Amino acid sequence: MKLKEIGEDRIIKELSREFSRRHRRLVKGIGDDTSVTLQAGGRHLLATTDILIEGTHFKRGWTTPYLLGRKALSISLSDVAAMGGEPLFYLVSVALPPDTEKQFLDELYRGLSDCGKEHGAVLAGGNTAKTKGAVMVATTLFGEAPAQETVYRSGAGPGDVIYVTGCIGDAALGLRLLKKHGGAALKRTAFRKPVMRQLDPSPRMSVGRSLARKRLATAMIDVSDGLVLDLKRLCEAGAVGAVIDARRVPLSAEFKRLFPAAGTTDGIRRALTGGEDYELLFSAPEKAAKKISALSSRDVPVTPIGVITRSKDVCVTFTAGRPLKISRAGFEHF
């Protein structure tokens, strides 16, 4: 059987079932945003690894080495944010063709370094390797959280409100603009915001950490592969379902302006399944609503979009409460 016929989630699930082993210090292995390991001092060590491959995750003509470095770390930071943790250190492996200009690597590391500085993460090691093929950047990030504060994907209970940070769909729109206009899209002022949301996502460290510290979120995940797909993962982990109202999912002014079908079912479908938003999707008891709205800001709004249900289904309503059929919930890695 071929990988593309199975799909990433099932592959990971099967690998996890087959190869996960118990260890007194492994709190959470495969199947969450980061692994969680108990440090000697009682704090959770959070570790996550991500990989960006040329031709799969980026095109050299559509980005810059600097932005590539930033993104490589941001997507790992987003995973740590989704656990409610604080980032600490990161390791990087870069594979490049031997005739690559040194400047490429410098710029890439500068992107990593700047992004790390903004969020308090420090480069702790790494290596470079030669490849005849695609450029590749693999990042491993360690973070930590007090053991009692870590927020898992599981934990959502029926009646909990579902929230999402920021706006959804801009990263997918940015990708669309890059596909249509190539690298030129980077230079068009009107396209800048969605294109940068695709190339330089903002991990929501502060909201993630606050939710954890105040013990407000019952479950959390970052939106990497599409809101609907990641919501399904959160629901599956908690053995619950969800109903979300697509009209409440926040869309940016740029999305509404630049995406011709923004207000239609096609438009909302694309926003909900596009992926790479790196926003936080979480559930919280209804009684936490006031404290959660206090975390909402103009830059990073926190918006209630639905509710956790007892059924195992994830249902999206759009016009007049009618369910919106979504055949492809998000980005499948194979």
Next chain:
Amino acid sequence: MKLKEIGEDRIIKELSREFSRRHRRLVKGIGDDTSVTLQAGGRHLLATTDILIEGTHFKRGWTTPYLLGRKALSISLSDVAAMGGEPLFYLVSVALPPDTEKQFLDELYRGLSDCGKEHGAVLAGGNTAKTKGAVMVATTLFGEAPAQETVYRSGAGPGDVIYVTGCIGDAALGLRLLKKHGGAALKRTAFRKPVMRQLDPSPRMSVGRSLARKRLATAMIDVSDGLVLDLKRLCEAGAVGAVIDARRVPLSAEFKRLFPAAGTTDGIRRALTGGEDYELLFSAPEKAAKKISALSSRDVPVTPIGVITRSKDVCVTFTAGRPLKISRAGFEHF
């Protein structure tokens, strides 16, 4: 300037100088076998990342997915051994073409898992990604050691004896046999030992840990890129030099039998610069000789091969104490 014109060591050094930052919990970042971070409970967390790329580090026809998985973890384990640490957890990223058979990934993970079990390391997470290009396996391993026991590359003092575990040169011989005979070399009984030393190296966890626990080694590194090159790294880190006697460097019976030039300067040069032995190279005070020889076994001999000097040069003697000229100290990654 192109990467291949600079060389990996200089690239890493420059990146380290430019991008390393201080952090109260980062004990050692770039420039050693693993990063060292202080855990909350006072133990060092050791973390290392490695990457195997098809066409650069392996050929699919020359190995099996199972052996590839084993090697991906073994080379990281060897790094933790070289710090005197114990392995704990690992993360894996695998990039594969979408039409890869699922069995390939299963076998790869089985190799990882079996190797992990043998050394007490547990899979803690990972991901898979699609690539149109080369197959790639990136491993991140965490280990730990009591803070006062961690062994660094630096620390060798003039007069210290230089030791190496196991035999040197078999992995290079194995590669030579694979280049000559292709995958068929895997099946030839006479070739099996050196070929398996290339495809399935044995990290020296037990010797590494014992040296650390008993505080015998003043400096340590694993032999990944060639004994001479890695000895140069150890000397540079400690601002010392070394003289080693090539005739004392242990060669296996297979090396002597299968490598026609084994007894010549060409033969010894290849053994000393071939790389991928994943043996431990360390220095220790002369007075520790007895305790160190107690760690030596038939399977994993520990052999004194030279001495640390005050000069900054690394000198290899062969016939009658005459220096052996070595133009290429080991494997350069670019």
